[in-house]
Amino acid sequence: MKTAGLKASLTSGTARFLAGRMLGLAVVLLVASFLVYGLLYLVPGGPMAFLLGNRTGTPEQIAAIRSQYRLDDPFLVRYAGWLGDALTGDLGRSLVYRQDVTDLLAARATTTLFLVVYSATLIIVGGLVAGTVGALRGGRTDTLISGVSSLLLATPPFVIGVILVIVFARGLGWFPVFGAGDGLGDRLHHLTLPAVTLAAGSAAYLARITRACVQDELGREHVETAHSRGLSPARIIRRHVLRNAAVPVTTVVGLTVAGLLAGAVVVENVFALDGIGSLFVRAIMQRDFAVVQAVVLVLVASFVLINLIVDLLYHALDPRMAR
Known part of the structure; x- marks a missing residue:
């Protein structure tokens, strides 16, 4: 009962x-x-x-x-x-392009969506791994991760983009400079530098937050109790440290991923990508207000939707938050 x-x-x-x-x-x-x-x-x-x-x-x-x-x-x-x-999906008609705004956005949405998903993956994997390793290993590893994080946080994205282009595109010739590519493999190749540029600062910030949360959980009384009961370190970290640290980290992940939509505007212009961000900049300069309205509305809706997903993750991690 x-x-x-x-x-x-x-x-x-x-x-x-x-x-x-x-x-x-x-x-x-x-x-x-x-x-x-x-x-x-x-x-x-x-x-x-x-x-x-x-x-x-x-x-x-x-x-x-x-x-x-x-x-x-x-x-x-x-x-x-x-x-x-x-x-109903009718966002008006562009005065400059003489096309429906919905069609304009649809033609460019794939590039922006791919860029954001690629960047979000780099942020989540890189930030969580770096922050967790720094907190658990400590010593020189923690110092190195903290130093690199501080450097990336202090460097504007467009500067990171220029450095990446000079070193890996112009210098080594590993990646193309412009264009989004065709097909999954070609897109990954073309969008690697833009995705790294977009993700670098956010991954560094997530690493610092993750490190702080994991270190805080390591000093909790229930973790010390788990050690005294003879539980394996791997189990303690997985069930008692990382799980509890996941709630505040999820907040940062959600806000960071939502912010990528705005950051994509800068990166798409740096790398000449024909996405929604570059369309937005051109629309402002050309006074194409139907496009400006549509892009802003899409960005706001995406931001709100991502925050809803974060709230659902909160509930999955801790059902008490739904009460």
Whole structure:
């Protein structure tokens, strides 16, 4: 009876946890979409002045722009129409490329997604391994890992990118400088330098956090108790140290991976990758606001979704957090 009651309580707590997180996700996305759409109306001179820029539009062009952005309707009506279209996958039409924004993003999403996943893998594997080894080994190993981490944290990503290009692309000729490649193997080859550039600083930060968390857990009373009971060091590290250290580390991993979406904007421009980040920069310079709105909305939605995944991982690591 007690076991059944405990299971029912955990199931109920999980359901409430998921419902609350999904509701929070919906509210954040709604507020973010309102702010993203409202940016167009906060620029000096109003939306028409921003969209035309230094150009003198013909009556037909002005009429087309006013129709596309529903400028003759009340603001809330325009926002509701835009949000309804966005929910169905219609993110508007680019004034510069003369294409649907959804098609523009879809054509470039593969490069950005591959870059982010590749970088996230390097960050998680490199950061966790380096931080854990530094905490457990100590001595010169810990000093070396801490020194390299500090150096990477102090170096801007674009500087790391330039150094990698000079050494490994121009000097040794191991990797190409430009392009994203075709096929899995070719993409891995082309995107290695951009992924390392994007991941270096974040991996160093994760290594320092992991090291601190593991060292903190090593000094806990329950770890000393496990040692006194004669448990093997491997089992103690796996079940009592790494498991407990995983909760704060998961927070850093989630925020770091979410931040890669913004960092990809810089890296894609450094390596001339035709991804969403480089499209975003060009759209800002060309005043292609439909593209700017769409990219910002996608970035916000991705950030919120990743944080939802982190919350679910919290619950998996420690179900008490759902209560």
